[in-house]
Amino acid sequence: MVPSKRAVRVGDVILREIATILLEKTKDPRVKGVTLTGIELSNDLKSARVFFSTMGEADAIRRAQSGVDSAKGFIKREIAARMELRYVPEISFIHDPTL
Numbered sequence: 001m002v003p004s005k006r007a008v009r010v011g012d013v014i015l016r017e018i019a020t021i022l023l024e025k026t027k028d029p030r031v032k033g034v035t036l037t038g039i040e041l042s043n044d045l046k047s048a049r050v051f052f053s054t055m056g057e058a059d060a061i062r063r064a065q066s067g068v069d070s071a072k073g074f075i076k077r078e079i080a081a082r083m084e085l086r087y088v089p090e091i092s093f094i095h096d097p098t099l
Contacts, residue, residue: 004043011041011048014079014089018050021078022071030067033060037096041089048089051096061095068093 003011019036033054040049054064072091080088 003041007041007043007045010045010085011039013083014041014048015039015050017079017082018075018091021075022068025078026071026074028067028071030063031071034064034068035099037099044087045085046087046089048091050091050093052093053096053099065093065095 015036015038022031022034022036033056035053036050037053038051040051042048050068052064052068054060072093076088076091079085
């Protein structure tokens with residue numbers, strides 16, 4: 001299914017907000033080397049798949065995955081406070097091996 005224009009626009013804003021939250025507010029050292037590469041937001045804006053990349057071997061990737069997974073609730077609360085959305089999407093982080 002092709003995402004709607006609204007889903008793409010809102011997804012871009014959410015991705016920028018998540019990047020800002022990870023950079024400025026998150027104190028977990030596991031997420032310090034994480035780069036967000038993209039987002040897929042469903043048309044109903046209720047679920048988001050955020051793709052990330054990190055430098056290093058498989059151990060660094062696992063560490064980064066556990067760091068962003070543990071920060072999900074905090075990120076969701078921050079997005080709810082920063083954006084006026086009816087529903088804050090459920091976020092899932094997926095490692096992007098393409099880089």
